[in-house]
Amino acid sequence: MTTEPNESSRPALEPTPRNSRWQVRQPWLLGLVLACGILVGANPFRPSDQNPDLTARGYLKFKEILSYVDRDYVDSVNAEELSDYAITRMLERLDPHSVFIPAKRQQQASSFLQSDYDGIGVEFNMFRDTVTVVAPISEGPAEQAGLQPGDRILTVNGQRVSGVHFTTEQLFGKLRGPRGSAVQLQVLRHGLARPIGVQVTRNRIPNTSVDVAYMVDNQTGYIKVSRFASATYDEFKAALGDLRRQGLTRLVLDLRGNPGGYLDRATKIADEFIGGTKKIVYTDGKGDQYDTQTFSRVTGEFEEGALVVLVDEGSASAAEVLAGALQDHDRALLVGRRTFGKGLVQQPIALNDGSELRLTIARYYTPSGRSIQKSYGHGLAAYEKDLQNRADNGEYFHADSIHFADSLRYRTAHGRTVYGGGGIMPDMFVARDTSAQSAYYLRLQSLNLVREYSLNYYQDHKEELDALRFEQFSQSFRITDAQLQQLVARASRDGLAPNAAGLRRCAPLLRTQLKALIARSAYGKAAYFRILNQDDAEMQQALSAIQEPNNPLMLSLLGQ
Template sequence: MKSLKVGIVAVGMAVGLFAFTDPGERTFEIMKNLDIFATLFKELNTYYVDDVNPNKVIRTGIDAMLKNLDPYTVYYPEDDIEDYMTMTTGKYNGIGILTQHRQGKFLVVMVYEGTPAEKSGLRIGDEILKIDGVEISKAGTNVDKLMKGQTGTAVKLSVRRYGQQQSEEITVTRDVVKMTNVPYYGMINDETGYIDLKDFTGTASREVRQAFTELKGKGMKKVILDLRDNPGGLLNMAVDISNIFVNKDSEIVTTKGKVAEWNKTYTALYPAVDANIPLAVLTNSRSASAAEIVAGVIQDYDRGVLIGQRSFGKGLVQITRDLSYNSKLKITTAKYYIPSGRCIQAIDYSHRNPDGSVGKIPDSLQTAFKTKTSGRTVYDGGGIAPDLPVERPAQSAILTSLYRKGYLFDYANKYRFDHPNIKPGRDFSLSDAEYQEFVKWLGDKDYDYTTDVERKFEELEASARKEKYYDVVQEQLKALKTKFAHSKDSDLMKFRDEIRYLLEQEIVLRYYLQKGLREHSFTKDPEIQEALKLFANQGRYEAILKGTK
C-alpha cells in the first residue's frame, strides 16, 4: 500500500509540472527523474533491511538537492513553520531568554529587554535546573522550545543563581516576544544621534523612523546608522528605510531573475524624512542582503559616508512559495541591483569548482560603476566597500581562549554578585586594581592556548621533518620556539586593554542589558570614533562624498 501511495504522489507531481510548465521547458527530463526518484524510494521502502522513515529520508534528499544550489534556498516542513515565522516577523510566544549548555549546565546567556523574563527577575548567569518540575540535565534537551508556548500560560523555572546554594522557583507568564529591529537608539553627544539597526523584519522601517524622529527632537544634527552584524531581511523594509534619507521617486533597487514578469524596480514612495543631515553608515563583513541595499543606496547617491569593513556580498533575492501540507520553500529568484547599476553578490553559486565548492568572483571580473551624484567609482561583485575603511585587529589567542572557556562570563557573574550597583554603562570601567583581581581569580583556571606564531613553528617543524631538514635546523628551531613561547602572565598584561574591554562589556550586560552594552561601547568602538572624528571635520566629510578626498 505504501508503494502505491509513493507512485500516486509521483504521478501527481508530474501532472502538476506538466500543468504549469511551458512546452519549451525540459519536461521530459523532469518527468524521468521524478519517476526514477519515486521508483527508487519504492524499492527502498519495500526491500531495505530496516524500516525507512519516509519523512526523514525525503527531507534529507530535499536538503541535499537545495544545498547544491545556494545556502538561501531552503525547505520548511510544517514542523518548522514556527521557526520560519519567527525569522520573518521577529515574534514568538515565549519568555524572552537565550540559553546555552556549558559544562553540564543550562545557563541563561541573554535576557531581552521588556520581555516576561526580565519582568520576572531572571538574570544572565542563572542556571536553569527544572522546567515545570522536569529536570533538564541532558545536553540534547531543547530548553528554548520547552519555554515557548501559548500566550498567557505560565512556565515554572527552578533556577540557581551565582553565589547561592539553594535554588529558587520563578514563574513566568508567556507572552508575545518581539525581537526589535532597533535594540538601541540614543544621543552619543549633544549633536550626534545613533541608531543600531540589527534586522529587517516587518516593523523595521517604523522603528527606524520613530528613532530618527525622537532623536531629531532631542537636537540631533548628525546621525550614525549602524548596520554591522545585520544579516538582512525583507526587501521592502530596505526600500522604506532608504527612503528616510533619499528623496521621493529615487530608484532604490532593481530585481532581475528568470521570470521576466517578476523583474521590478523599487523607488522611494515618500518625501525623505531628512535628505540633508550628515550621515555615517557603519558596516562590517556580517552586514548582508537588505543591510547592503541600504548601505549601497546611501553610497550610490553620495548621501552619506560608509565606515568600517567591506560588507558580506549577498546580492540575491528570495521569495517564499507555499507548498502542499503546510510546508514552504524559500527560493532564490533574482539578483538585485542598486542605483549605480551594480550587483554586489560576492560568491558565484552558478559556476562551481570540480569539487563542488564555490569561490568569490575574482577582482579581475569586477566592473566599475559611477555613483549617481558625484560620479565616484564603485565596483560590483564583492560586497560594498566602505568609503573609510577601519581595520579590526585580530583577536589575541589568550582572549579567544578566555572567551571560549567562559571565564569572562563567569567572572561577570561573580562581579554582579559582589557589586549590587555600578555606574551607568557609558561611564563604567574597571580600575587597574579590579583587573588585577580578575587576573588573580584566573590563577587556578585552565585556559591554555596556541598563538599564531607557535602554530606556524609547528608547521615549519613538520615541514622540516618531512623534507629531511630537521636535523640541520633542530637547535635553531628549539631556540626560536623557546623565545616565542607564550606566557599567560605576560599575555594578560600585554593584551590587557582588549581583555579588560570585553570583560567590562560582560559586566555591563549583567546590569543594563543591551542598551547599557551599546552605551559602554561609544568611547572605544573604532567605527563610532571614526564617525565622530569625521563629523568634526565637515570639509573632509564633503570631500569624500564629492570624490575629492
Template sequence: MINKFKNKVFLGLVLTILMGGALFSFNLKNDKLFTIAKNLDIFASLVRELDSYYVDEIDAENLVTVGINAMLEELDPYTEYIPEENADDFRLLTTGEYAGVGALIGNRTGKNMVLMPYKGFPAQEAGLRIGDEFLKVDTVDVREKETADISALLKGPANTSINVQVKRGDDTISVDLVRKKIVISNVPYYGKVDDKTGYIKLTDFTTNAASDVRKALVDLKSQGISRLILDVRDNPGGILKEAVEIVNLFIPKGKEVVSTIGKLESVNVVYKTTKSPLDKDIPLVVLINERSASASEIVAGALQDYDRAILIGKKTFGKGLVQTSIPLSYNSQVKVTTAKYYIPSGRCIQAIDYSKKDGSGKVSSIPDSLRNEFKTKNGRLVLDGAGIEPDAETESTTYAPITYSLVARNHVFDFGNKFFIENKEIPSPREFEVSDQIYDDFVAWLEGKEYDYTTYVEKSIDDLEKYAEKEKYYDDIKTQIEVLKKKVTHSKEQDLITFKSEIKDALSDELISRYYYQEGVIEASLKGDVDIEEAVKILSEPIKISNILSASSKKK
C-alpha cells in the same frame, strides 16, 4: 500573379517556421516536465523499496528531508527547505515576532542556559538571569535536551503559564512565567555620541525595521542632534521593503532604491521611495563591515550611490540575491532565490556566482578583472561584484590568543556570573570601567583553570619546523629552531599583563550585560570604537564630507 505566388510561398514558410518553433518549444517544455516527473517517480520508488527491503528500520521522512536538502545545496546557501515543524523559527527570522518568555538561550560548556533575557519581557521581569542553567520546563527534565528542544518548550500560545526550574550557582530556583507575544526591536539601542551626533544601531530588517529607525531618529532630533551615525555592522539583512523605507527616510520621494531581476516577469520589480523624507539634509554616516549583508547592503549601497551618506568600516558581505518563500504541501515551504538585486547606480554587489562551480563543486568570488565600473550621482566610481566598499576604510580589530582562549573557554562568562551574584549594581554603561581591583580578582579566580593556547609566533615556528622536515632542511636548522622555541614560549602570567587592556574590554562587556542587557553592551561599546571615532571626526568637518562625496575623490 508571380508576386502573389511568391508572397503566398513566403507566408507559408514563415508560418511553418513559427509553428515549428512553437512546436519545438512545446516539445522542449514537455521533455523537461517528463524528465522531472520521471526522476520524482524514481525517487519515490527508491524510498518505498528502501523502506521494504533495507536490513534495518529507516526513518523515511528524515531520508527524504536529507535528500531535499542535498539537492538544494547544489544551488546556493540561501535556497532552503522549511518543514512544518520549523515554520515558527522561520516566522521569527522574518517578522521578529513569537510567543514565549523572551530570552536568548544557548549551550555553554555542555549546559543549556540563559544567555540574554530581553528587557521588559517575561524572563527578565520574573528574575531569570544570564547564566541560569535549565533543569526543567514544566515537568520535562531538559538537562540532556538540545537547545532547540528547550526553545520549543518555552514557546507557546500567548497568556499561557509555564514553570521553569533553573540552577543558579549552588541554588535551584523555580520560576513561574506567563508567555507573551514577543516583538524584538530592530533598533536595540540609540543615543547621542556627543551633543550634536546621534547614533542608531540597526541589527535586523524584520517587520517594522523602518518604523523603529524613524522613531529613533525623531527622538534624537528632538534632543537636538544635527548629524547622524547609522550602524548596520553585523546586520544580516531581512525584508527588502523595510530597506527601501529606511532609505526613504533620507532621500526624496520617487527615487529608485533597488530593482530585482529574475527569470519570471513577476519578480522584475523597481522599488522607489514613496514618501517625503524625514530628513534629506542631515549629515549622515553609515557603518558597515564584512557581516553586513543583503538589506544592509541595499541601504548602504543606495545611500552611497546617491552620495547621501559616507560609508565607514569594512567591505560588506556581498549578497545580491533575493529570496521568496513559496508554500509547499503539508504546511512546508521553500525559501528560493528568485532574483538578483541592483542598486541605483546599476551595480549588483553579489560576490559569488553560484552557477559556476569547479570540478569539485567549489565556488569562488568574482575576480577583480571581471568587476565593472559604475558611477554615483556625483560621478564617483564604484564597482560591482564584491559587496559595498566603504568610502573610508578602518583597520580590523585583532585580539591576542589569550583573550580568545579566556572567552572561548567561558572563563569570562563564568566570572561574570560570579561577579553579578556578589555585586548588586555597577555604574551606568558609559561610566563603568573594569578597575585594576576587579581585574586582579579575575586573575586570582583563574588560578588552576585551564586556558592554554598557541600564540601566532609559536604557530609560525611549528609550521617552519614541519616545512623544514618535509623539505629535508630540519637537521641544518634544528638548533636555531630550538633556540627560537625557548625564546617565544609564552607565559600566561606575562600575557595577562601584556594584554590586560583588551581582556578588560571583554570583561567589561560581560559584566555590563548582567546589569544593563543588550542595550547596555551596545552603549558601552561606543567608547573606543574606531569606526565611530572616524565617523565623528568626518562629520565634524563639512569640507571633508564634501571632498569625500565629490567626483574627484579617489576610491580606496
C-alpha cells in the same frame, strides 16, 4: 547569549547574517539565515512548462528509485529523510541560496524575522550545563516575576534542566508556550542558601531588531539595526524620531553583522534618507515575472544631514541593498570592510507537508546597476570558504588586497567610482581588530568564561554598581590586571592553561568586553553598546569622519 526564539506583503529579501558579536546561534540556523533571501507576497510560482517531458521523466525516475530503496534495500530506511537529503543536494547544484527547509525546522527558521513571540522574556546562557539568566527582557514576564541576572534555572515545570545536556532548541521549547500559560521555575540565586520557586506567566515578547539607539554627543546619534524583520521599519522610525527630538543632526547607522531580512523594510529605511523620486533597488529575473523597481517616494525623516553607515563582511543582502543605495546616491559615507556579497532573491514556496522551498527567482541591483552577488561558479564548497579566503589573502587588514575587474566599475550620482560583483566596498576602509585572533582569547570565548566572569562580578558587586550612575561607571571603572588574572585562574580550573603572551595580546579587548558585559547587567543593553563603541575602531573612524567639519568627502556628500 541566547534569547527565546521567536510578515509582509511587499517584495522582501532574506536572512543572510553573521553572528552579532559574541552572540551564539545554532549552526544549522546560522547557515540557513546566511543562505536565504526572501521575496514575500503573492506566490505566482508555477512549475515550468518549457520542458514538461524532461520534468516528468526526472520525477518518475526519482519516485521509482525511492520506491525500490524503501521496499528492497537490505536495511530499514527513512524514505522521508532520504528525499529531504536528495532535495537539499539537488538545490546545491543551482546556487548557494536556494534552500529546502524541512517542516520540523520551518517554524524556527521563520521566527528569525518575526517581531514578537510567546514566552517568558529572558536572555540566557549555558554555563557548565546550567541555564543562567543573563538579563530578563525589560518589562517582560520574567522581570515582573522577579528573575534577576545570574539566576540559575534548575528545573522547568518540575523537570531538571541543570546538569542535563539539553540543546538550545529543547530549552526554547520548555520556556516558550501560549500567552497566559504559566511555567514554574526552580531558581538558585546568588547569596541564597536554597533554591527558590518562581512562577512566570507567559506573554507576548517583543523580538526587536533595532538593538540600540542613543546620542553619542549633543548632535551625533547612533542606531544599530541587527536584521530587517517585520517590525524593523517601525522600530527604526521610532528610534530616529526620538533622537531627532534630542537634537540629532548627524547619524551613524550600524549595519555590521546584519544578515538582511525583508527587503521592503530596508528600502523604507532608505527612503527616510533619500529625497525626491530616486531608484533604490531593482530586481531582474527570468522573463519579466519577477522584475521590479523600487523608488523613494515619501518625505523622509533625515534626508539632509551627515550620515555614516558602518558595514563589514557580515553585512548581507537587504543590508547591502540599503548601503548600496545610499552610496550610489552619495547620501552616506560607508565605513568598514567589504560586505558579504549576497544579491539573489528567494521566493518562499510552502509545500504540502509544512516544509518550505526558498527558490532563487531573481537578482537585485543597486541604482547604478551594480550586482552585489559574488561569484558562485566554483561550487558550494568554494563559496562557503570565501570569507576565509578573504582573511587568508589579507583583505581584512589591507584595502589594497581587494581587486575588482574594470568591467565591474560603476559611477555614483556625483561621479565617484564604485564596483559591483562581490559585495559593497566602503568609502573608508578599517582593518579588522587582530587581538581576537589570539588562540587563548578564542578558547576563553568558547568556554563561555568571559560572560560567566562578568556575571559573577556583577553579582558580587551589585550594591556598589547600583550606587553608581552609568556616566560615573563609564568614566571611572577599569578592569585591573588582578581581575584579568582571576579570569585566567578560573580558566585554568576548567583546563585552559595560562598563556601570558596570548593574554597580553588580547588584554585590551578583554578589558572592554568585560566592562561592557558588566554594564549590560547593571545598566541595560544601551550601556553595553556605549562601552563597546568607545574602543571600536570602525565606530571611532565613523565619528572622526562625521564630526570633522572640514572632511572633504563628507562635505561633498552634503553638497558643500
